[in-house]
Amino acid sequence: MSVDETTVRKIASLARIAVSDGEVAAMTGELNNILTWVEQLGEVDTAGIQPLAAVVPNQLRLRDDVITDGDIRDEVLANAPQAEHGFFAVPKVIE
Amino acid sequence: MDDLTDLGIAQIRDGFRAGDFTAREVAEAFNTNVAMGRGLNAFIVETPEHALAAADAADQERSEGAVRPLSGVPLGIKDLFCTEGVQTTAASHILEGFVPTYESTVTERLFLAGAGMLGKLNMDQFAMGSSNETSHFGNVLSPWRRNDGGNAPLAPGGSSGGSSAAVSARLAPGATGTDTGGSIRQPAAFTGISGIKPTYGRCSRWGVVAFASSLDQAGAMARDVTDCAIMLEAMAGFDPKDATSLDLPVPEWEAGLSSDLRGKTIGIPKEYRVDNMPREIDALWERGIQLVKDAGANVIEVSLPHTKYALPTYYIIAPAEASSNLARYDGVRYGLRDLPDGANLQDMYAATRADGFGAEVKRRILIGTYVLSAGFYDAYFTQAQKVRALIVRDFAEAFEKCDLLLTPTAPSAAFALGEKADDPLAMYLNDVFTVPSSLAGLPAMSVPGGLDQAGLPLGLQVIGKPLDEQGVLNACLAIEERAGFTARPGEWW
Numbered sequence: 001m002s003v004d005e006t007t008v009r010k011i012a013s014l015a016r017i018a019v020s021d022g023e024v025a026a027m028t029g030e031l032n033n034i035l036t037w038v039e040q041l042g043e044v045d046t047a048g049i050q051p052l053a054a055v056v057p058n059q060l061r062l063r064d065d066v067i068t069d070g071d072i073r074d075e076v077l078a079n080a081p082q083a084e085h086g087f088f089a090v091p092k093v094i095e
Numbered sequence: 096m097d098d099l100t101d102l103g104i105a106q107i108r109d110g111f112r113a114g115d116f117t118a119r120e121v122a123e124a125f126n127t128n129v130a131m132g133r134g135l136n137a138f139i140v141e142t143p144e145h146a147l148a149a150a151d152a153a154d155q156e157r158s159e160g161a162v163r164p165l166s167g168v169p170l171g172i173k174d175l176f177c178t179e180g181v182q183t184t185a186a187s188h189i190l191e192g193f194v195p196t197y198e199s200t201v202t203e204r205l206f207l208a209g210a211g212m213l214g215k216l217n218m219d220q221f222a223m224g225s226s227n228e229t230s231h232f233g234n235v236l237s238p239w240r241r242n243d244g245g246n247a248p249l250a251p252g253g254s255s256g257g258s259s260a261a262v263s264a265r266l267a268p269g270a271t272g273t274d275t276g277g278s279i280r281q282p283a284a285f286t287g288i289s290g291i292k293p294t295y296g297r298c299s300r301w302g303v304v305a306f307a308s309s310l311d312q313a314g315a316m317a318r319d320v321t322d323c324a325i326m327l328e329a330m331a332g333f334d335p336k337d338a339t340s341l342d343l344p345v346p347e348w349e350a351g352l353s354s355d356l357r358g359k360t361i362g363i364p365k366e367y368r369v370d371n372m373p374r375e376i377d378a379l380w381e382r383g384i385q386l387v388k389d390a391g392a393n394v395i396e397v398s399l400p401h402t403k404y405a406l407p408t409y410y411i412i413a414p415a416e417a418s419s420n421l422a423r424y425d426g427v428r429y430g431l432r433d434l435p436d437g438a439n440l441q442d443m444y445a446a447t448r449a450d451g452f453g454a455e456v457k458r459r460i461l462i463g464t465y466v467l468s469a470g471f472y473d474a475y476f477t478q479a480q481k482v483r484a485l486i487v488r489d490f491a492e493a494f495e496k497c498d499l500l501l502t503p504t505a506p507s508a509a510f511a512l513g514e515k516a517d518d519p520l521a522m523y524l525n526d527v528f529t530v531p532s533s534l535a536g537l538p539a540m541s542v543p544g545g546l547d548q549a550g551l552p553l554g555l556q557v558i559g560k561p562l563d564e565q566g567v568l569n570a571c572l573a574i575e576e577r578a579g580f581t582a583r584p585g586e587w588w
Contacts, residue, residue: 011461011465015418015464016441017461018445031462037410037520038410041404041407041411041478044401044478044485052483053480055536056295061342090427091438
């Protein structure tokens with residue numbers, strides 16, 4: 001599978017990373033190199049093999065249904081680029 | 096008193112307890128070395144006051160007859176660990192200025208054990224790299240130089256390159272590292288120190304900036320095997336805040352140390368004899384085999400048939416998980432915000448991430464996004480998870496025949512900065528011996544084995560069964576005792 005510039009632009013858009021024309025050209029080559037290399041995995045016979053979900057067998061734990069991190073609004077907002085009235089502030093989303 | 100910075104963790108701990116020196120004297124000595132070592136660029140933030148405060152507390156407690164496991168020991172902390180009130184950036188621009196309001200579980204445990212913090216150590220950005228050339232804050236320089244008189248600046252390894260450089264150059268007696276595909280073991284090998292990545296789940300990932308969640312694991316980097324055992328014991332343990340944390344007691348690894356390998360069978364994986372491996376690496380490996388035989392071990396050849404596929408598997412799974420984990424950096428809750436004039440929310444995300452991530456991080460996010468995208472998910476990601484299952488099975492089958500595996504840590508000694516920077520694939524090959532055990536979540540450690548012709552350190556790697564950190568530490572101790580590695584870098588910085 002060969003990646004073209006249109007695909008790179010689409011991936012960058014999905015990844016929410018702005019890319020310039022120059023970057024698209026460079027990344028197209030790099031991604032193709034890496035993807036061509038990883039495609040050797042296609043030659044491994046994996047019939048009947050379950051994809052690995054957890055590397056060390058570990059039982060999923062459930063915590064008690066209680067609030068454990070509440071009442072720290074100011075700590076949560078402490079690193080926000082912009083916070084107003086106790087909320088994260090972002091550019092207008094709906095006109 | 097000789098220079099206190101010549102002492103390792105065990106010597107500092109024991110000397111402090113015996114009253115040979117105060118914790119403040121130790122902290123001041125290392126603070127001085129940190130300041131003198133700025134030319135190595137090993138630290139992003141220095142925290143001499145933290146080290147002194149912990150030292151003063153230790154001195155006070157000692158006078159009251161109470162000491163803790165790491166009382167008197169100052170440590171370097173990789174900038175991937177969130178530290179309350181101290182900037183934590185993962186060596187990125189996007190997190191520049193981020194000051195956590197909480198403490199990672201690993202650093203909390205270390206500080207509760209009495210350790211102080213000398214500062215936050217430089218690294219590859221978001222732990223992505225094998226050379227420390229992807230940090231937003233500039234390369235870390237290895238304290239080592241080739242003996243050819245050329246003085247070429249060398250890579251300290253990555254991603255824990257600030258940690259390896261600091262320990263090797265005596266700026267810290269020990270440092271935390273994290274290992275996703277070899278990021279503790281490869282830099283340890285490049286700088287002539289020891290480093291252990293425990294079984295996945297031994298150390299809590301809570302408060303550690305995430306790269307690839309199914310692989311990331313914290314570990315210890317120090318001058319010798321005993322120091323690693325001491326440090327890891329303080330770092331490890333169950334944490335309800337990390338869903339993948341193992342609810343098991345922490346063994347007394349230091350007390351259990353023994354270099355007697357009689358009764359142990361050590362496997363040599365034949366597939367690790369890769370093409371074009373330098374003769375010196377082969378010779379190092381042969382020497383390692385002889386050393387463990389001398390310690391009483393029985394050595395056999397074993398097969399890990401899917402070894403060749405480990406690296407491509409890793410370079411699907413790790414970027415896939417990274418693309419998901421790094422989605423949180425969007426300019427809303429913390430870190431950088433880039434808001435061009437008239438930009439909407441989507442534009443803000445895209446501009447912030449374009450500005451805030453370095454080239455290698457973007458490359459991996461894009462690969463991850465691609466392999467997870469509709470139409471390619473099964474061909475790439477599902478297939479990689481299946482091959483990963485086969486790699487895990489290979490190890491399980493090998494461990495039916497042997498107790499431990501012995502391999503070189505890296506396919507070469509440290510390379511010059513810039514030498515491989517423009518070829519991502521060549522750079523990825525550095526981790527060819529460390530990635531398989533990461534994919535299988537196994538404990539693995541690098542210990543110095545000797546020097547190459549240029550006078551640079553080479554590391555040997557021991558890989559163990561799940562939860563057998565003790566076996567790994569013991570085999571490395573046997574190698575350490577017999578290898579007689581005493582070389583250290585000259586102080587040119």
